[in-house]
Amino acid sequence: MAHLGKIPATVITGFLGAGKTTMIRNMLQNAGGKRIALIINEFGDVGVDMEVINGCGIEGCAEEDVVELSNGCICCTVADDFVPTMQKLLDRDTPPDHIVIETSGLALPKPLVKAFNWPEIRSRVTVDGVVAVLDAAALRDGLFAHDHDAVQALREADDNLDHESPLEELFEEQLHCADMVVLNKIDLLTSDELAKVEADIRAELKRPSVKIISTDHARIENAVLLGLGAAAEDDLDSRPSHHDDGHEHDHDDFKSFVVTLDDVTDPAALEQRLIAVVRDFDVLRIKGFVNVPGKAMRHVVQGVGERFQRYFDRPWQQGETRQSRLVVIGLHDMDQSAIAKAILAA
Secondary structure (H helix, E strand, C coil): CCCCCCCCEEEEEECCCHHHHHHHHHHHHHCCCEEEEEECCCCCCHHHHHHHHHHHHHHHHHCCCCCCCCCCCHHHHHHHHHHHHHHHCCCCCCCEEEEEEEEECCCCEEEEEHHHCCCHCCCCEEEEEEEEEEEHHHHHHHCHHHHCHHHHHHHHCCCCCCCHHHHHHHHHHHHHHCCCCEEEHHHHHCCCHHHHHHHHHHHCCCCCCCCCCCCCCCCCCCCCCCCCCCCCCHHHHHHHCCCCCCCCCCCCHHHEEECCCCCCCCHHHHHHHHHHHHHCCCCCEEEEECCCCCCCEEEEEEECCCEEEEEEEEEEECCCCCEEEEEEEEECCCCHHHHHHHHHCC
């Protein structure tokens, strides 16, 4: 049960492109007068998600309420960034009614929840709940899932096999820490496929009390998402982690870099190049903005695997540089030079 008198905080976690930012935009659009402070922790050199929020045109979505921590995941930098950021929000003349933290898709949620036990914030904030947003279509296709029987068979065949990839580990970390699991993009599944995905997720959960919500386009009522009353900082032992042995979380498994492009006259052709790049170089995610000549609006490009979305989100603002930049996220050994060359190929 949440502690009375403390400001509730919701931690939204989930894998790359699962729909966290879309969920937050929906939340802000339906805040109903509630003052929601948003902390975005973005992976990569371009704060794409923060720009999406700042440029959304939502009434009451003030830029001073959005704080981006760009020097690493929140879970790795709590002493330098997270606690001062929280104190700054709490010490405002009008403190927020609710704090929402969107973690990087590559972040471990449990160390962040632990940070709420720091003396500077423990008496003033409680973790209302940890929400894991999952891409149901990816899970249906076997991405980021873990087949225990198949892994066991492989281990029996090769004792030296390192069977657990960083992606599988991250998926499990986010799932096991959650108080609510949101299965997003269910419009891409049949009813039978959805039932199987839900059953698979339920089998992986360590706590039967965790709620599973199914939705499309990250649409979920604030009354459902907020107010879970989990007080997760007092319930850490029930949230198992691969890193409970004290080993530090290391992001060296993942790298990101920025590709700057010229104006993009044919976004559809660019999308086809990006799909080929993902296929040829095993890229995890590509996201960013491009400038389309003759168009007054900024063009958003977001891809997870070979599935891409493109749309014009808002007009370029006065004094804003109209430029095209994409963040590429992949494993540490990806060939950055070859990927950039393929993206830039005319």
